[in-house]
Each structure stands twice: as structure tokens, then as C-alpha cells.
Amino acid sequence: MRIALDGMGGDFAPVETVKGAVEAVKAYGVEVTITGPEEIIRAELEKYTYDKSKIDILDAREVISLNESPVMAIRRKKDSSLRRAMDLVKEGKAQAVVSAGSTGALLAGGLLVIGRVKGVDRAALAALMPGKNGHFMIIDLGANAEVKPQNLVEFAKMGTVYFQAIQGVESPQVGLVNIGAEEEKGNELTKAAYQLLKEESGIRFIGNVEPREVSDGDVEILVCDGFTGNVILKMYEGVVKNLMAMIKEAMMSTTRGKLGGLLVKPSLKAFMKNHDYKEEGGACLLGVDGIVVKAHGTSDARAFMNAIRQGKRFHESGYLEKFKEKMEAGNFPVA
Amino acid sequence: MRIALDGMGGDFAPVETVKGAVEAVKAYGVEVTITGPEEIIRAELEKYTYDKSKIDILDAREVISLNESPVMAIRRKKDSSLRRAMDLVKEGKAQAVVSAGSTGALLAGGLLVIGRVKGVDRAALAALMPGKNGHFMIIDLGANAEVKPQNLVEFAKMGTVYFQAIQGVESPQVGLVNIGAEEEKGNELTKAAYQLLKEESGIRFIGNVEPREVSDGDVEILVCDGFTGNVILKMYEGVVKNLMAMIKEAMMSTTRGKLGGLLVKPSLKAFMKNHDYKEEGGACLLGVDGIVVKAHGTSDARAFMNAIRQGKRFHESGYLEKFKEKMEAGNFPVA
Numbered sequence: 118m119r120i121a122l123d124g125m126g127g128d129f130a131p132v133e134t135v136k137g138a139v140e141a142v143k144a145y146g147v148e149v150t151i152t153g154p155e156e157i158i159r160a161e162l163e164k165y166t167y168d169k170s171k172i173d174i175l176d177a178r179e180v181i182s183l184n185e186s187p188v189m190a191i192r193r194k195k196d197s198s199l200r201r202a203m204d205l206v207k208e209g210k211a212q213a214v215v216s217a218g219s220t221g222a223l224l225a226g227g228l229l230v231i232g233r234v235k236g237v238d239r240a241a242l243a244a245l246m247p248g249k250n251g252h253f254m255i256i257d258l259g260a261n262a263e264v265k266p267q268n269l270v271e272f273a274k275m276g277t278v279y280f281q282a283i284q285g286v287e288s289p290q291v292g293l294v295n296i297g298a299e300e301e302k303g304n305e306l307t308k309a310a311y312q313l314l315k316e317e318s319g320i321r322f323i324g325n326v327e328p329r330e331v332s333d334g335d336v337e338i339l340v341c342d343g344f345t346g347n348v349i350l351k352m353y354e355g356v357v358k359n360l361m362a363m364i365k366e367a368m369m370s371t372t373r374g375k376l377g378g379l380l381v382k383p384s385l386k387a388f389m390k391n392h393d394y395k396e397e398g399g400a401c402l403l404g405v406d407g408i409v410v411k412a413h414g415t416s417d418a419r420a421f422m423n424a425i426r427q428g429k430r431f432h433e434s435g436y437l438e439k440f441k442e443k444m445e446a447g448n449f450p451v452a
Numbered sequence: 453m454r455i456a457l458d459g460m461g462g463d464f465a466p467v468e469t470v471k472g473a474v475e476a477v478k479a480y481g482v483e484v485t486i487t488g489p490e491e492i493i494r495a496e497l498e499k500y501t502y503d504k505s506k507i508d509i510l511d512a513r514e515v516i517s518l519n520e521s522p523v524m525a526i527r528r529k530k531d532s533s534l535r536r537a538m539d540l541v542k543e544g545k546a547q548a549v550v551s552a553g554s555t556g557a558l559l560a561g562g563l564l565v566i567g568r569v570k571g572v573d574r575a576a577l578a579a580l581m582p583g584k585n586g587h588f589m590i591i592d593l594g595a596n597a598e599v600k601p602q603n604l605v606e607f608a609k610m611g612t613v614y615f616q617a618i619q620g621v622e623s624p625q626v627g628l629v630n631i632g633a634e635e636e637k638g639n640e641l642t643k644a645a646y647q648l649l650k651e652e653s654g655i656r657f658i659g660n661v662e663p664r665e666v667s668d669g670d671v672e673i674l675v676c677d678g679f680t681g682n683v684i685l686k687m688y689e690g691v692v693k694n695l696m697a698m699i700k701e702a703m704m705s706t707t708r709g710k711l712g713g714l715l716v717k718p719s720l721k722a723f724m725k726n727h728d729y730k731e732e733g734g735a736c737l738l739g740v741d742g743i744v745v746k747a748h749g750t751s752d753a754r755a756f757m758n759a760i761r762q763g764k765r766f767h768e769s770g771y772l773e774k775f776k777e778k779m780e781a782g783n784f785p786v787a
Contacts, residue, residue: 249694259631273673296594296682297656302599304679328686332694344639345683347631351663352687359584359667360695367723374719381703388702 118432119211120425121202124153125180127416128330132218135161137421142171144422147429150211152177152201177201187221191229199223203230206379206407213408213428217399217416224402231407234437235446239268240404241343242411243276245284246353248334255278255294255331255339258400259347266309269293269340273320275403276338278443282434292326294341294349300324306342314340319401319443342438361389398427406441408432454546455760455765456537459488460515462552462751469552470496472756477506479757483765485546486514487536503609512536521558521731526564534558538565541742548743548763552734552751558702558744559595559737559777567770571779574603575739576678577746578611578620581688583669589614590629590666590674593735594682601644604628604675608655611673613778616732621672627661629676629684634660641677649675654778697725743767 124131129155131138138149139162141236148171153177160243162172179197181190194200199218203226204212216223224240233240241257256272257264280289293311295303300406302325313320326336331349341349368374399420402409408431414425431437457473459466466488473484474497483506486493491659497507514532516525529535538561540546551558561577563744576592580661589605589639592599608626615624628646630638637660649657660669667683676684703709721750734755737744743766766772 229781249698262631294683295598296679296686304677307679328683329690329693330686332690340640344631344642345680347628348663348683349678350685351631351683352690354668355664355667356691357695358664358686363584364699364720364723367719368716371719373715377712377715377717377719380708381716382712384702384706384709384712385699388699 118213118429119148119150119205120203121175121211121214122421123148123149123199123202123214123216123218124151124158124174124246124423125177125198125218127206127412127421128414129417130217131157131161133416133418134421136165136418138172138217139167141425142167142424145426145429146371147361147425148172149425150175150202150205152198152205154178175201175205181218181222183219187219187225188229190222191225199232203227203409205309206409209330212432213410215399215410215412215421215424215428217297217372217412217414217421217424220259220411223411227402227405227407227409231405231409234441234444235406235407237271239264239271240402241268241272242346243279243403244350244400245270246332246350248332249336251334252284252336253339254338255341255346255349257341257343257346258350258405259343260402261343261361263344264306264342266306266313269306269310269342270313270317270320271404273314273317273322273338274443275440276340277320278436278440279403282436282439283430284337287335288321290335291320291325291338291340291426292323292336294328294331294339294345296327298325298327304371310340320322360383368428398425400424401427401431402429404439406437408437453548453764454483454485454540455551455763456510456546457484457486457756458525458534458537458549458551458553459486459493459509459758460533460553461514462756463749464748464752465552466492466496468534468751469756471500471753472751472760473504473507475502475753476757476760477502479628480761480764482760483507484538485510485537487533487540489513496704497743502510510536510540512787516553516557518554522554522560523564525557526560534561535565535686537544538562538744541744547767549746550734550745550747550759550763552747552749552759555594555746560735562740562742562744566740566744568739569741569776569779571782572606572739573608574599575602575737576607576610577681578607578614578738579685579735581667581669581685587619588669588672588674590676590681590684591738592678592681592686593674594678595737596678598679599641599677600642601648604641604645604677605648605652605655606659606739607669607675607701608649608652608673609778610658610775611675612655612722613771613775614738615672618765618768624672625658625670626655626673626675627671629663629666629674629680630660631662633662645675646658691785694721698729733758733760736762736766738775741772743772 242257368378399412561671701712734747
């Protein structure tokens, strides 16, 4: 399979994008087309030895910046690295696009260039995150600041097929992120969505999940509007970051703590690696008629490798075909 | 000053409520009226030696459970321990009410028994939380699942007076919790609220704050709807709890880690104590014409002590008078 990699997306492009592509080709046997100014990408590629038949460059002279209107940028900058990568998937020349560029532009590209799956009203961003007892997926992480109750049912379906196809979980649980466990709790959106989710036969809805339980990882799929999902994602990031820094500071404040800190360091490092959601390969845009992987803006080569692996797993799992089939049949039977 | 303590509120009432009252009387010199079935409260009180002139009992035969409608319960159960405590404040016989009972009933009691400050449309729950660089306050933590943009301006005013009167910060910063730093980001509520907050002269609005930065503690007051605030509070709790458990597990998985764990234990314990938001004495209901402190449902005697201390600080700071004065003058000058 071939990955279309936006060579200029992300804070450390093109150095890390190209390095990640080279390593992914070696590790996963994929083929990669890197989009971007040919001479720049080529200069980076020349630093490495690799199977030249596996990586090619698609020249793209424009770059989409983080400050411009995503929709306008995708429409007008037809020669941008992101747009070119999207076009490759649209034209069937690549099977997945990977980009660490602006989330807004990626979303606009997914909707305007690739298009939604028939029957899907809203595409959504989702990511697999590490929890205490297992991985969980929040849908939507921020593609839609406002949604209708029905959209949360769509998100539940997308997540269900994701876990079935990619994680091998036949009957994943779906929870509604809410500020109380009882059915009648929450705001207008969650109250209405609860009723729709309860009536939907093709998903395994287990009721409300309070944010206190989200990171337990007991419930695989957590649906919410994109505002709430983004708040959850960013709170998770912020609290983990600050807590680790504060714990380190607390340990370093005493001699005894310093010594202990040296001893626990390898365990903590291993822990941080196991619980780094960047290891999961970024977020994916679900509901569009192609595989779109959003790598973190600060991605290094390793993160790009993981994002490419994620695109590969998506493709090989047959996720998209399974999702489309079920959407067309209007049928989401749970095993 | 006298505290009205709901003797039957919370998971560990009346054992821990009464113990907390006895210790608070010794530590802070306050007077406490404990509401609840007289013989039950008296039996608890008899376990301790204390200045008998400082604690009395107000007999209340009913208890509000967590399952009943808060509004109905407050209206009908006039002889409940919570309602009796609220009445004491309403009648001026106590200067603050403290309860670990149902948040809904506390809110209903605050609104229906004590009433809002003139000019306030919505009362809100707020709590001081420990951040990396300082304490921050989120308003609203869950009193209002839906709000209007104007309500976030009210919350900003309540928080501003809180920091001025109680924390001694003359010109506290106000941030709008949002999923992007730029003015145009967010949902309909945050976009409209941004414009109102920007135009409000009596507060120091610094723009959007992303949830990633909330726990930094650099911005004192964070305003949001109650759904979002509750998500933030519960994510914070959940991630801290799970992360500490996972770190412990990671350390215990190796012999080296176990030894290090023993050495860092005192530092971590001190850290957890310093960063336990329960130490702050619970949440407070702002915007009502009386001091209402909500202790955590799982409060022990120490947490009740802290909640009583919080009520005392509120009263002595003159918060309520200052807030009412400014609301009446329609004037919130920032120093």
C-alpha cells in the first residue's frame, strides 16, 4: 500500500517527516509519496539510504499555514503539500493520507477533497488513548464544536466499527460523556442523545460515563460534541504534563527524594512511554471516504512512523469498506 | 461567627460531620449549630470534650437523599437537616451554611431559601483548585448545564470579587475556557461570551485559555458553562487518581523501583496533600445572598474542618457585602 505524506505539515517538517517516512518504509514495508517542494524533500531524502523504489516525491509548491482559513486554503491552494496528498487518496493513487499540519485544514481537506461516506452527516476526529485498564477512544475530539444529538449516534457507529475492524473487539462498549450517571442528567444535547443511543440497536450503549471515569479505560468508545472532546483531550494532556513536573519537583526537594528519584526513573520513563498517546499514531478523521491520519503538530520522526503505521493498519483492517457496507445496509449488528 | 452545619449531609455523616465541627470549634474559634435528629447528633457530640457554649443542635427530623428531586425536597422537607441549616442563614442566625449533601439540593436551597443577590441571573458553583504555579478557580463547576453568554460575565465578576476579597489579589486575571487561543475559536457560547467579556470594563479579561493550560494555575479565574466546568473538574480528579495509581504500579514492577518508591514516598505524600483540592474546603455557591459551602460527598472530619474554615474566611473577608455593593453600583473597577 501507499501512504500520501504531507511533507511540509508539522512543526519539524520537512526534516522529521522525511526521516519518519524513511524509517516507516524500512519498518512496515509501505510505499510513501511525500508531497512538498521537490528540491527540499529530495535534499532531506539524500541524507538516508533506503529502497528508492519505495519512496517518491510529488512536487507541491504551496504551504498551508496555521493562520489562514482552512476552507479557503484547501480550495485555493491546489498546489499545497496537504491538498496534493489529499488528491492522491481521492484519485486512488494512495490509500491513506498522513499530515501533521493544521487540524482545520486537514478536516476541510477530508470533507472537501475526499468527501464524506454516504449517509454520514458529520465527520469526526478520534484518537485511541491510553487508560488505566485499557485504551479508549473519544469521538469527537474537536472537528465539530456544535453537534446535533443524532451526530453522537453516528460517532458511536464509527467507533464501533473501528474497534471491531482495527482492535478486534467484537462488541465494544459505547458511553456518552456526561456530568452525571443518571439518564436525566446533563445538558439538552446529552439528554436527547441518551434517548437516541439507547434506541440504537447496532451499538452496545452502556449509558453515561462521567469524566472521572474516562481515563479508567473500561469503556472503549466515548462519544461527545467536539468542544467537550477537545476539553477532555487537552485536560488530559495538561494534567499529565503538570503532574509529572510537580512530582519531579516534589521528589527533588529532599535528598532522600532525589536518591529515590534516580531509582524510580527507569520505571517512570517506561511508564511515560507506555502512556504517551503520541505512540498511538495520532488522531484519525472518521466518516470521510478515505483514510486520513492527523499526526500531532510537534511530531518527530518516531511519531510520523507511528502515524504511517496507523494508516497502514486502517487500510489493512478493511475499516472503511466495513463501515461503508454497514452504513449502506443501515445495519449495525453487534455480535 | 456561627456556622450552620448540615449534620446529616455526606457519606460519613453524622460521625465525621460532628467530629469536624468539634475540631473546627477548637481550631478556628467559630460557633457551630449542627442540624439533624437531636438524639443522634447528641450521641456523637458526647464522644468529645469541647466548649459546650460553642456548639448547639437544631433538631431536624428529615433527611434529603441523593435520589430525590432537589427542588421538591427543599420545598417539601422543611424539617430536613439541609433546609434547617439554610433557614438559619436566611434568618441571620448563622453566617454560613456548610453541607456535604447533594449538590442539587444545596443549589436548590441556595436559590429557593436564601435567594440570589439582586442583579444576578444565575448562581454558580466555584472552587479553588491547586495548579502548578498557583491556585485557580473554575466558575461554573456544574450548577448550570446550559448558560447564556451574559452569565459568563456574571461568573467573571463573582470570581473577581472572590480573589480580591478572599485571596488578596487586587486585579485577578479572567480567562474563558475555550478550545483554541484565538478570538474566533469555539462554539456559539464561547464566541458570544468572548465579545461580552472583552467589553466588560470591571474585570481583567485576558482571552481564551485552553484546557491544556488550566492546571498551570497562571490564570486565576476560568469561566465556562457548568457542563464544561464539571467535565474539567472530573477529568482533573480522574487523571490525577489514575496517574498516581499507574505510577505506583510502574514503580512496584521492579525491585529497583520498589526501593526508590520507598524513598520517594514521603515527598509524594506531601505533594498529594498540597495538591488535594479537598484541602481547600470544598466548593462555594456564588451569586446567592448568603455564604454556602459545599463539602465533598466523601468528606471526613478534616474536610469538614476545612469547609468550616472556608465559610469563616468568606464571612470575615466581607466578600458578600463587597459583591453586593459592586452589583448595586453596576461597577467593577479593577485596581
